[in-house]
Each structure stands twice: as structure tokens, then as C-alpha cells.
Amino acid sequence: MPALPERGRRAWTGRARFYARNxxxxxxxxxxxLLGLGDLPEAPRHALREHPHATRxxxxxxxxPIGLAxxxxxxxxxxxxxxxxxxxxxEVGSVTPQSLAASVRRLGRRRSPGQxxxxxxxxxxxxxxxxxxxxxxxxxxxxxxxPVADYLVLNLSSPFARRGWAAxxxxxxxxxxxxxEARDQYHRNGGGRVPLAxxxxxxxxxxxxxxxxxxxxxxxxxxGVLLVAAPGQPEAAVCQCLRQVKDLIGxxxxxxxxxxxxxxxxxxxxxxxxxxxQLFSAVLGQGPxxxxxxxxxxxxxxxxDPRPGSPPDQHPDLHTDLQGETA
Numbered sequence: 001m002p003a004l005p006e007r008g009r010r011a012w013t014g015r016a017r018f019y020a021r022n023x024x025x026x027x028x029x030x031x032x033x034l035l036g037l038g039d040l041p042e043a044p045r046h047a048l049r050e051h052p053h054a055t056r057x058x059x060x061x062x063x064x065p066i067g068l069a070x071x072x073x074x075x076x077x078x079x080x081x082x083x084x085x086x087x088x089x090x091e092v093g094s095v096t097p098q099s100l101a102a103s104v105r106r107l108g109r110r111r112s113p114g115q116x117x118x119x120x121x122x123x124x125x126x127x128x129x130x131x132x133x134x135x136x137x138x139x140x141x142x143x144x145x146x147p148v149a150d151y152l153v154l155n156l157s158s159p160f161a162r163r164g165w166a167a168x169x170x171x172x173x174x175x176x177x178x179x180x181e182a183r184d185q186y187h188r189n190g191g192g193r194v195p196l197a198x199x200x201x202x203x204x205x206x207x208x209x210x211x212x213x214x215x216x217x218x219x220x221x222x223x224g225v226l227l228v229a230a231p232g233q234p235e236a237a238v239c240q241c242l243r244q245v246k247d248l249i250g251x252x253x254x255x256x257x258x259x260x261x262x263x264x265x266x267x268x269x270x271x272x273x274x275x276x277x278q279l280f281s282a283v284l285g286q287g288p289x290x291x292x293x294x295x296x297x298x299x300x301x302x303x304x305d306p307r308p309g310s311p312p313d314q315h316p317d318l319h320t321d322l323q324g325e326t327a
Contacts (some may be wrong), residue, residue, distance in 0.1 A: 014258055031078060033271060035080075058224045064075065065277060066275075066290070067090060067298065068283065069091060070091040070199075070278075071093075076107045087291055092116060092122065094122045095123055096125065108225075119150050125137035125138060131171055139179060140171075142182055143186070154175070155198075157226075158203040183196050199226035202241060214245060215248060217249065217252070223253060226257050226278070228258050238259060242273050247274075254274050255276050256272075257280070265299055
């Protein structure tokens with residue numbers, strides 16, 4: 001067997017070390033990989049609209065609003081397993097400039113016309129990059145990934161990117177304007193229109209700087225915001241934050257990420273304005289086959305929270321006979 005080239009050897013060693021430090025993540029990834037074995041075909045994309053929980057997310061048809069968050073499938077190897085586990089969409093990454101070439105090759109090989117489950121790719125810059133270098137990293141990855149992704153996410157939730165996204169409006173405006181222009185140029189040149197979103201972590205109370213940053217995303221023409229729940233944040237506070245952000249971003253899609261433990265919390269976040277949710281810690285703790293169990297407990301068409309003064313039970317999201325099990 002020929003030896004791996006130096007770059008491939010470093011990438012493989014890095015992944016092995018990462019999973020060795022995170023055994024629960026390794027276990028979840030292995031289960032998804034096993035689910036993906038075999039030659040069972042995926043349902044065609046046009047069949048997505050026939051699912052009882054089918055909806056649209058950033059212009060994409062998805063079978064249900066429960067997605068697999070980035071961080072579990074770091075390279076695109078687990079897409080088939082995620083589809084068979086019942087996720088409505090799956091996000092690969094984060095992809096960095098160092099892992100870009102391998103990710104593009106792998107995603108390109110796994111690309112098939114009419115593939116049912118939409119797949120996004122999460123992009124982040126190299127660790128320790130300067131502010132200007134971070135923008136260059138985002139744009140370089142974005143241009144290379146546009147042909148192999150159904151949607152793209154600029155990850156601004158990492159610790160070193162998090163400091164700048166709301167504190168430096170000029171930097172954020174430059175990133176968003178250049179990213180949207182690169183996406184639109186790809187579309188003008190004959191490529192498909194690829195939805196573009198950002199991923200951010202917010203404190204329970206949205207600050208004025210963060211409000212302005214979210215409004216910048218809306219003005220720039222982004223398609224969505226992935227909002228990461230703060231660790232340990234009470235569920236009521238998470239939903240209140242979702243409502244605040246949804247009021248700011250208007251028609252842009254809002255995706256709630258993290259801290260979801262059961263179907264009742266999925267329903268609550270959808271009522272609070274999220275178009276979809278993404279699971280991470282629940283997959284590590286409860287296994288990857290959650291969508292099938294939770295979707296049985298969700299009403300197919302969750303309604304928004306009633307306005308203040310409306311009867312609290314006007315819009316139930318869980319079937320009555322299962323409310324006790326999910327409370």
C-alpha cells in the first residue's frame with residue numbers, strides 16, 4: 001500500500017487525535033457511518049414534499065426541520081448515515097483552509113443529482129488568523145465549496161471570530177458584502193443559487209452591537225442565521241432570544257442550534273420563530289437515531305407562540321396523548 005502524502009498524513013493524524021479526545025463524538029460518528037453502509041438508494045429530492053413534516057429552509061425543500069449540526073460529520077463521510085437516520089438536512093464541517101482540498105474532493109465524489117437530503121458546509125478561518133486574513137479564508141473556502149454544497153454557513157461562533165463579529169461593524173460589513181458578491185457571481189456565471197447564512201453565539205440578552213450586526217446580515221442579503229444557545233441557558237431564555245432575533249432578521253431563516261434534549265424543546269423553538277433546529281449534544285448523549293422518535297411526537301405544522309393575552313394552549317405542538325412523556 002503506497003504511503004499517504006505528507007498533507008494527507010497530517011490531516012488523518014489530526015482527525016484521529018480529535019476523535020480520541022472526544023470519545024462520545026467518535027461513538028456518534030461511528031454509528032452514523034454504520035447506518036450509511038450498503039447500497040440502499042436515497043429517496044429522490046422531489047419526494048421531500050410528501051413527508052408529513054416537510055417544509056422549506058432558505059429556499060430548500062427538507063423532509064423535516066431537525067438537522068444534524070456541524071462538528072459531527074467533519075468531512076462529509078456521514079451524509080448517507082444522517083439521511084438514513086431521518087435528519088431533514090445535515091451540515092458538514094467546520095471546513096478550514098487546511099482541510100478545504102480534501103473536503104471538496106470528498107463532497108464532490110458524494111454528490112449525486114437529485115440527492116434528497118440537503119447538505120450544508122460550515123466554514124471557519126484558520127486558528128489565530130488576523131482580521132483581514134479571516135475574511136480571505138472565508139472567501140477562499142466559500143468559492144471552492146459553492147459547487148458542492150446546498151447551502152453555506154460562515155461560522156462566526158468560534159472564540160477568535162466571535163470577538164469581532166459584533167464589535168467591529170466595518171469588518172463584518174466587509175465580510176458579508178464580499179461573501180454575498182462571491183455567491184452571486186457564481187450564480188451569474190451559471191451555477192445554482194446557494195443559500196448563505198452565518199452562525200453566531202449570543203448572550204441571553206441581545207446587545208445593541210449584536211442587534212446592529214444582525215441587521216447588517218439582513219441588509220446584505222443573507223438567507224439565514226444559525227443561533228447557538230449559550231451553555232446552561234434556561235429554555236425559556238433561549239426561546240425569548242429566538243423571538244428577539246426573529247423580529248430583527250424578518251424573513252431570513254432562523255435555525256436554533258444546541259441545548260436541545262427532547263421533542264418538547266424542538267416544538268418550543270419552532271414556536272419561538274425558528275424555521276429548523278440542529279442537534280449536537282443530544283446526538284452524543286442519546287445516539288443519532290433521534291429524528292424518528294421525536295418526529296412522532298411533533299405536530300406536523302407547529303404554530304408560532306400566541307401573542308400576549310391569548311390562551312396559552314391555543315397552539316399545541318405535541319400530540320395530546322404524548323405531552324406527558326415529553327414534558
